[in-house]
Amino acid sequence: MTFSYSDAPYPVREDIKQAHKKFWGNLAQPGSWWTGAQRIAIAAEVRNAVDCEYCQERKSALSPFTVSGKHRQDGILDETAVNTVHQIVTDQGRITQAFVDDAAQQGLTKEHYVELTGIVVAVFSIDEFNRALGVAPEALPQAVAGDPSHYRPEHVSSDTGFVPMIPVDGAVGNERDLWPTGRSANVVRALTLVPNALRDWFSLASAQYLSLAGMSNLIRDDNRSINRMQMELIAGRVSAINQCFY
Amino acid sequence: MLRASASVTETSIDIQGINGDITAAAKGIEFGPELMRFAESLARRNEQALADARGELLHIAGPAVLVDAAGVAANFQRMVRIADATGIPVDNLANDVSQKIRKELDLDSFSSAKNSLETASS
Numbered sequence: 001m002t003f004s005y006s007d008a009p010y011p012v013r014e015d016i017k018q019a020h021k022k023f024w025g026n027l028a029q030p031g032s033w034w035t036g037a038q039r040i041a042i043a044a045e046v047r048n049a050v051d052c053e054y055c056q057e058r059k060s061a062l063s064p065f066t067v068s069g070k071h072r073q074d075g076i077l078d079e080t081a082v083n084t085v086h087q088i089v090t091d092q093g094r095i096t097q098a099f100v101d102d103a104a105q106q107g108l109t110k111e112h113y114v115e116l117t118g119i120v121v122a123v124f125s126i127d128e129f130n131r132a133l134g135v136a137p138e139a140l141p142q143a144v145a146g147d148p149s150h151y152r153p154e155h156v157s158s159d160t161g162f163v164p165m166i167p168v169d170g171a172v173g174n175e176r177d178l179w180p181t182g183r184s185a186n187v188v189r190a191l192t193l194v195p196n197a198l199r200d201w202f203s204l205a206s207a208q209y210l211s212l213a214g215m216s217n218l219i220r221d222d223n224r225s226i227n228r229m230q231m232e233l234i235a236g237r238v239s240a241i242n243q244c245f246y
Numbered sequence: 247m248l249r250a251s252a253s254v255t256e257t258s259i260d261i262q263g264i265n266g267d268i269t270a271a272a273k274g275i276e277f278g279p280e281l282m283r284f285a286e287s288l289a290r291r292n293e294q295a296l297a298d299a300r301g302e303l304l305h306i307a308g309p310a311v312l313v314d315a316a317g318v319a320a321n322f323q324r325m326v327r328i329a330d331a332t333g334i335p336v337d338n339l340a341n342d343v344s345q346k347i348r349k350e351l352d353l354d355s356f357s358s359a360k361n362s363l364e365t366a367s368s
Contacts (some may be wrong), residue, residue, distance in 0.1 A: 010309035016317060050291075092330040093356070102331070116332045125324035132288050134300060161361070162333035186334035187325065201324065208317035218247070218254040224308035226318070229257065229275050232248035234285040234318045235325075236264035241289035244326035245336065245359040246343035 008135045015223075019207035020126050020138070023200055028141040032151045032194045033112045033120075037144035041076035042085055042116055042142055043123040048072045048101065049089035059091045059129035067135040081116060088120045093243050100162040110163045111152060111193055118197025122204055131206065153195055179212075190213075210234075210238075261350060275330040277307045280332045282310075 005012040010163045027043060049055055054069035061067045064074065073082045076231050079120040080103050087095060104110060155170030166189055170176040175195050179188060191197040210221060211233065220227040252259040252274065263271030263282055271278035280303045287295035287303060304312050 010304070010313055012313055013317075016313070082257070083260070088327050088331050092327045097330050097333060114332075117328065121324040121327045121331075124327065125266060125320045127289065128323045129316050129320035132296070132300070134297065134320055150338075161335060162331075164320070165332075185337050187329055190328050190332040190334050199326070204324070205321055205335065209321040218251040224314050225308075226314045227255075227276075228251040229248060229255065229259065230277065230281055230315075231318045232251055232279050233275055233278060234315055235262055235284040235322045236248055236261075237266065237282050238289045238319050238322040239326050240264050241286060242323070242326040243356040244329055245353055245356040245362055 002141070003138055005135065008133055009196050010133065012133075013207070014131070014222075015207045019204050021130075022203060023122055023126065024138065026196070026200060027051050027123070028144050030144065030146040030148050031115050031119075031146050032196060033109070033115045035148060038077065039115075039119055040140050040143050041074060042081070042119045045077060045082055045085040046089055046123045047127065048074065049086040049136065052086055052090065055086050055090040062191050064094060066090065078107070080108045081112075084108060084113065085120050088117060089124055095162070097162045098235065114163050114191055114193040115197055118191050118194060118200060122200050125204060125208065132190060136174050151195075156193060160186060161190065163190075163245065165189040166195075250294075265346045265352075277303065277311065281307055281315055284315055288316075288319045289323065 002024055005017060027039055028036050029039075033037055034042065047116055050072070050190075051134060052072040054067070054071050057069060058064040058067045070084050071082050077085075084103055087099070099164060100110070100113060101203045108116070130137050149188060153166055153170070153175050155166055155175075156164040157167045157170070158164045159167075164176065168179075168184045168189070169182075171182075171184070171192075174191070178192065178195060188198065191201065205211070206214070208218075214221055218228050224231070248259065248264065249261055257274045259274040260267070260270035263273070264277065266282070266286060268279045268282065271282040275281070280299070283295070284299040284303050287299045300312065303315065309353075363364060
């Protein structure tokens, strides 16, 4: 059974199992801009990136452009998509506006880029949870046939970051569930060019960390065995090692 | 958020735990050094250190803490990649608290700081 964690030496919280299982179900479905098969191919590239020697050489180079080579890859996605997946997994701190714009010139539109990013970070995070516990990664799901919806939110703006996002006052209509309080933050808006990518991360974050509402509790969530300070020490240390300014 | 949580709970902490200072992590945070080593070994992809840190945390804090810590660490492995892949700037860069913490932790030296600092100066 998917994400039963029956091979884990420790009991895994039920809500974490359910969140991971739910994402795996979404992963297999056609998305907004990628088919189910392509979405699973992106997930497979996440796993290739982790052991990609070319990525390791590039990361250790003063400039990634001084190193030539080929990524470890399955050959299902085109080179631009593969390179983008590997960059996000292994050297995300050196992604620039030019990198995203160049990818768009090569056919990876901003919509494709955002959905790909959402898949990459979700799969990577689930795999990291398993690795943290010493549990093997879950087998990837079988793709569900069908075409992408090509859904694009009605209100987007390009005044923040590398990709268009829904403005703080733009979560209306089909997107009204994204921040019902009317308040938002850039990290919440980041993937909103593909609203389901944000919904996926809300779902995963609610189980792995805290729900958006739960983040206002700075003391302790009753359903967690660690308090907020302990959570933020972990969060801060991971972010510092990843050189994350945000 | 660490500082905010400590403030609300009136706990004295040393924020340098985030920079890997074991002594600082131990101050005011239960299992602080063990949680820090666990998070660090995961993010650095040091498998032997991760196995050691996992065992250490399990031994001292138990399986429920280990699982919840794994969830938080995995979550923030995702968040840093969302932030950097989309180039978002920090929301409250000019805030006094934000500026103080940036200085204390030398955050402006991080590669992804450019996404916020360039936005603020433009």
